[in-house]
Amino acid sequence: MEILVVGGGVIGLSVAINLLLAGHKVKLAVRDRKEGASWVAGGMLAPFSEGLEGELLRFSVESLHLWHEYLDRLQDISGRRVYFSEGILRLALTEEEEQDLREKVKRYSSEFCKSVASYETEELLCEFPYITKDVRYAVLYGEEGNVDTEELMEALYVAFEKLGGELLNEDIVRVRREGERIEKVFSVFGEFTADFYVFATGAWLKEHFNFPVFPVKGHILRINAPLKDYVLYSSAAYIIPREKDVLVGATTENKGFDRRITLGGVKQLTEGAARVVPSLQEAELLEVRVGFRPGTPDEKPVFYFGENFLVLGGHYRNGILHAPLTAEIALRFVDKGEVSEYFKSFSPYRFK
Numbered sequence: 384m385e386i387l388v389v390g391g392g393v394i395g396l397s398v399a400i401n402l403l404l405a406g407h408k409v410k411l412a413v414r415d416r417k418e419g420a421s422w423v424a425g426g427m428l429a430p431f432s433e434g435l436e437g438e439l440l441r442f443s444v445e446s447l448h449l450w451h452e453y454l455d456r457l458q459d460i461s462g463r464r465v466y467f468s469e470g471i472l473r474l475a476l477t478e479e480e481e482q483d484l485r486e487k488v489k490r491y492s493s494e495f496c497k498s499v500a501s502y503e504t505e506e507l508l509c510e511f512p513y514i515t516k517d518v519r520y521a522v523l524y525g526e527e528g529n530v531d532t533e534e535l536m537e538a539l540y541v542a543f544e545k546l547g548g549e550l551l552n553e554d555i556v557r558v559r560r561e562g563e564r565i566e567k568v569f570s571v572f573g574e575f576t577a578d579f580y581v582f583a584t585g586a587w588l589k590e591h592f593n594f595p596v597f598p599v600k601g602h603i604l605r606i607n608a609p610l611k612d613y614v615l616y617s618s619a620a621y622i623i624p625r626e627k628d629v630l631v632g633a634t635t636e637n638k639g640f641d642r643r644i645t646l647g648g649v650k651q652l653t654e655g656a657a658r659v660v661p662s663l664q665e666a667e668l669l670e671v672r673v674g675f676r677p678g679t680p681d682e683k684p685v686f687y688f689g690e691n692f693l694v695l696g697g698h699y700r701n702g703i704l705h706a707p708l709t710a711e712i713a714l715r716f717v718d719k720g721e722v723s724e725y726f727k728s729f730s731p732y733r734f735k
């Protein structure tokens with residue numbers, strides 16, 4: 384089949400690569416390669432540290448389990464190495480957070496996560512003396528991980544092209560839809576038809592579909608600091624040691640598509656980082672980035688299908704984590720007509 388995927392973030396690319404591997408001819412329309420949230424994301428694969436619940440937790444854990452295979456395959460196809468580390472240390476900084484974390488770890492470890500280690504304050508500070516003494520309790524989720532998202536995105540683009548995918552540098556400005564069929568899509572100067580369409584336009588989904596997906600701005604810092612070990616996840620900030628730098632994230636702001644870097648955003652993250660690791664006061668600030676998470680009112684994705692199209696969006700804070708399973712669901716739908724149960728869970732009709 385000839386398939387047009389609109390959107391070149393982690394979701395569009397992962398879907399496109401799965402379709403190419405299955406023998407389809409795939410074009411990918413992207414108006415700006417680096418516009419997407421996927422390039423600035425922290426890259427944490429963190430359903431437990433994020434404290435997810437219900438169907439979103441189940442979906443996220445299922446996707447987490449696909450990550451090793453997804454990454455191995457991507458590295459094989461692209462020939463690129465993508466930095467990946469395992470284990471996230473979830474910190475509780477207040478009494479309330481401590482209670483919540485103690486309750487959650489019991490549940491997660493009995494149902495979902497086998498590799499769990501709990502630390503009381505003294506044990507933690509003995510092993511990680513750079514962490515704030517204010518910490519009350521911590522849990523190491525060994526199955527969680529972190530991926531370098533710039534390396535990931537570059538590898539995805541290389542893999543897409545190596546598999547014969549055709550990249551269109553196009554801004555899709557209009558979609559002609561007759562009921563549940565897409566007839567055509569239009570860019571500024573051209574028009575495109577395909578046998579099947581996939582729309583994965585992140586925070587911009589509302590441009591073509593009247594679903595409640597909106598941008599949630601996030602500032603994230605890149606710093607230079609001698610931190611190794613695990614990702615530190617706390618309510619004040621998360622700190623992600625990588626090979627080439629350390630990330631400090633992230634703010635959560637409802638300010639539309641406001642790309643400005645603000646003093647308030649930087650202040651929140653620098654103070655948050657120093658609260659978790661006091662020595663970071665002295666760290667060198669390398670860069671500040673801003674991205675737009677595709678948010679929804681209940682923080683769950685939005686999946687929709689018509690006769691010849693799929694809409695896959697609203698991944699909010701966990702789109703990197705969700706990419707492998709979303710791509711599997713898309714492939715099973717296109718090739719076998721299989722309608723995953725998640726089309727029901729994440730249907731846009733839930734908002735009506």
Ligand SMILES: Cc1cc2nc3c(=O)[nH]c(=O)nc-3n(C[C@H](O)[C@H](O)[C@H](O)COP(=O)(O)OP(=O)(O)OC[C@H]3O[C@@H](n4cnc5c(N)ncnc54)[C@H](O)[C@@H]3O)c2cc1C
Nearest residue numbers: 392394419420421425426427555585601674701702703704
């Ligand atoms: C600061 C920050 C930290 C984050 N941290 C994490 C994390 O640690 N772990 C995690 O799992 N997730 C994280 N996220 C969330 C994650 O980045 C997103 O959920 C994910 O990237 C969404 O992917 P996407 O492909 O749907 O959208 P995007 O990556 O935003 O891509 C959308 C694409 O669509 C294209 N596009 C849009 N409209 C059109 C059009 N009309 N025509 C052509 N192309 C179009 C854009 O150019 C872009 O290429 C974070 C996000 C932010 C902002």
